[in-house]
Amino acid sequence: MVATAxxxxxxxxxxxxxxxxxxxxxxxxxxxxxxFTDIEQNTNGYHWAQDMLGDCYDEGDGTELDYxxxxxxxxxxxxxxSVRLQL
Numbered sequence: 292m293v294a295t296a297x298x299x300x301x302x303x304x305x306x307x308x309x310x311x312x313x314x315x316x317x318x319x320x321x322x323x324x325x326x327f328t329d330i331e332q333n334t335n336g337y338h339w340a341q342d343m344l345g346d347c348y349d350e351g352d353g354t355e356l357d358y359x360x361x362x363x364x365x366x367x368x369x370x371x372x373s374v375r376l377q378l
Contacts, residue, residue, distance in 0.1 A: 302330050303339055310343070310352070324353025341368035 305316070306326035312318030324347045331340035345364035348357045 302326060303337065306330065306340075306343070320347070320353035322353070323347070336367075336371050338368050338371055341371065 306323050308314045308316035309319045309326065310323035324344075327340045327343045327347065330337055331344060334340065341364050345361045345368065347353050348355075348364060349361035350356070
């Protein structure tokens with residue numbers, strides 16, 4: 292499913308392919324982190340990008356290991372998604 296979405300150039304899918312090295316993309320954690328950051332900013336808070344930013348900070352993937360930032364993004368994602376569900 293991710294491969295199909297990536298073939299359609301959907302940004303979050305392409306970022307996942309870079310993150311995991313899927314579908315012919317070479318694993319590039321720095322590029323994936325930057326793409327997740329750009330997606331989150333350009334979409335005014337896409338929850339999957341927020342979750343992946345949490346993972347990147349939690350594991351030090353493409354950025355420095357930072358548990359406080361990981362916690363921020365995980366909580367922010369939950370709160371933002373919860374608010375959307377209530378609307």
